[in-house]
Amino acid sequence: MTSSATTRRTVLFAAAALTTGCGSDDGGDGGTSTSAPAGTAPAPSTRAAASGGTPLAKTSEIPVGGGTVFTGKKVVVTQPEAGEFKAFSAICTHQGCIVNKVADGTIDCPCHGSKFRIADGSVAAGPAPRPLPAEQIDVSGEEITLA
Ligand code: FES
Numbered sequence: 008m009t010s011s012a013t014t015r016r017t018v019l020f021a022a023a024a025l026t027t028g029c030g031s032d033d034g035g036d037g038g039t040s041t042s043a044p045a046g047t048a049p050a051p052s053t054r055a056a057a058s059g060g061t062p063l064a065k066t067s068e069i070p071v072g073g074g075t076v077f078t079g080k081k082v083v084v085t086q087p088e089a090g091e092f093k094a095f096s097a098i099c100t101h102q103g104c105i106v107n108k109v110a111d112g113t114i115d116c117p118c119h120g121s122k123f124r125i126a127d128g129s130v131a132a133g134p135a136p137r138p139l140p141a142e143q144i145d146v147s148g149e150e151i152t153l154a
Contacts, residue, residue: 060152062150076108083097083106084151094143094153095123101136113125123135128141
């Protein structure tokens with residue numbers, strides 16, 4: 008008798024564990040980001056690879072000697088010289104803020120003042136410890152897409 012009661016209790020316990028396991032394990036899909044102030048997107052390169060190229064901008068939207076920040080995609084595209092386009096992660100390597108401005112040859116972070124060079128993403132002014140990582144883009148005619 009006791010063994011069947013134990014078995015039944017065990018089964019009920021297991022079912023409850025499964026139910027609570029499903030309900031509480033909602034860590035999200037892209038939960039490896041340590042910055043994630045908005046917490047909405049996985050790494051842009053991962054998403055772009057899955058979709059095979061995400062339209063980003065027209066070349067005319069990127070000023071020569073400057074750049075444009077695409078906050079939603081967390082990418083900044085620059086044009087250091089006419090016809091030469093570069094792309095970098097827009098996530099600051101200091102504490103993960105999104106850079107918000109391109110001016111005077113640098114990509115600027117609003118949080119603590121880090122500046123990154125538009126030509127290669129290298130640090131022009133700290134406290135950022137590392138360059139902005141490069142992102143892959145394709146430029147075809149007027150279209151710039153995330154590769
Ligand atoms: S997070 Fe960009 S300078 Fe601190």
